Amino acid sequence: MTQNTPLIRPTDDQAISQAKSLIFGAKYGSLAFTHPQTGTPFVTRIALGTTPEGVLISLVSDLSLHTQALQQAPDCALLVGEPKAKGDPLTHPRLSLQCRAEFLPRTHENFQKIRDHHLKNSPKSKLYIDFADFKFVVFHLTAAAMNGGFGKAYQFSPGDLHPT
Amino acid sequence: MTQNTPLIRPTDDQAISQAKSLIFGAKYGSLAFTHPQTGTPFVTRIALGTTPEGVLISLVSDLSLHTQALQQAPDCALLVGEPKAKGDPLTHPRLSLQCRAEFLPRTHENFQKIRDHHLKNSPKSKLYIDFADFKFVVFHLTAAAMNGGFGKAYQFSPGDLHPT
Numbered sequence: 001m002t003q004n005t006p007l008i009r010p011t012d013d014q015a016i017s018q019a020k021s022l023i024f025g026a027k028y029g030s031l032a033f034t035h036p037q038t039g040t041p042f043v044t045r046i047a048l049g050t051t052p053e054g055v056l057i058s059l060v061s062d063l064s065l066h067t068q069a070l071q072q073a074p075d076c077a078l079l080v081g082e083p084k085a086k087g088d089p090l091t092h093p094r095l096s097l098q099c100r101a102e103f104l105p106r107t108h109e110n111f112q113k114i115r116d117h118h119l120k121n122s123p124k125s126k127l128y129i130d131f132a133d134f135k136f137v138v139f140h141l142t143a144a145a146m147n148g149g150f151g152k153a154y155q156f157s158p159g160d161l162h163p164t
Numbered sequence: 165m166t167q168n169t170p171l172i173r174p175t176d177d178q179a180i181s182q183a184k185s186l187i188f189g190a191k192y193g194s195l196a197f198t199h200p201q202t203g204t205p206f207v208t209r210i211a212l213g214t215t216p217e218g219v220l221i222s223l224v225s226d227l228s229l230h231t232q233a234l235q236q237a238p239d240c241a242l243l244v245g246e247p248k249a250k251g252d253p254l255t256h257p258r259l260s261l262q263c264r265a266e267f268l269p270r271t272h273e274n275f276q277k278i279r280d281h282h283l284k285n286s287p288k289s290k291l292y293i294d295f296a297d298f299k300f301v302v303f304h305l306t307a308a309a310m311n312g313g314f315g316k317a318y319q320f321s322p323g324d325l326h327p328t
């Protein structure tokens with residue numbers, strides 16, 4: 001995906017490295033999805049983790065709005081890269097990820113492997129990871145745009161940001 | 165708008181006060197909109213201000229993706245309430261606002277009044293506020309949902325959060 005604008009810089013190794021560090025450093029992010037009742041955009045904050053292979057995931061409850069929404073309409077987006085406490089938040093680099101959500105129910109062949117990996121990285125999740133209404137959602141990347149501060153815009157294909 | 169779930173607490177004065185403080189304390193937020201090329205959800209970070217009456221606004225450029233997107237499809241959403249540096253970010257209160265975007269071009273009768281108010285609150289915007297490609301977008305609230313931490317969910321009508 002391109003925006004056909006001269007403001008987008010060519011994708012280079014440094015930009016790819018910065019984008020990957022924003023993804024793998026993300027403990028949480030803003031999730032945009034289509035609201036199941038109104039059919040319009042909605043945005044919530046969610047906790048993030050990864051699969052052992054480095055693909056972004058979240059542990060979600062069937063009771064939450066975003067779970068119900070993504071089950072109806074899996075196209076979604078994530079914003080990662082949180083501003084520091086000091087300085088202009090709009091100069092802090094952030095990455096907008098366009099994704100397609102896939103749910104991994106507890107019966108999925110990869111569930112246990114991802115559960116164990118997630119528990120290791122997010123020990124507090126042991127409080128609810130085995131609740132019957134919780135499952136994983138995997139965010140498969142379709143495109144990404146990074147804003148590294150004024151005049152520092154980049155776009156990426158899924159291949160650019162492949163975790164391995 | 166209700167979600168028909170027993171998890172939503174009754175809206176009381178304390179919840180309204182907390183939600184209003186999240187709105188009026190917001191210097192930036194996550195903006196969810198429909199991507200003009202893909203037609204799927206997208207999310208970016210934007211700076212926020214208010215009109216003199218206290219309605220959320222942003223100063224945006226015609227060159228930016230979110231401006232082009234909101235001109236095509238004005239239904240959007242904002243997430244405000246940023247986590248503190250310490251503690252679990254998912255326990256920090258945040259507010260999801262469903263909005264309809266209205267653009268105020270430089271020729272609009274209220275432009276000058278809002279410009280002066282914005283300059284007072286965001287002095288750094290003087291660097292670009294008078295650029296020809298900049299205009300204001302006003303976020304008219306249609307519904308709101310607050311997550312005040314585990315088990316503390318509320319929903320609001322626009323009337324509940326009216327600034328005055």
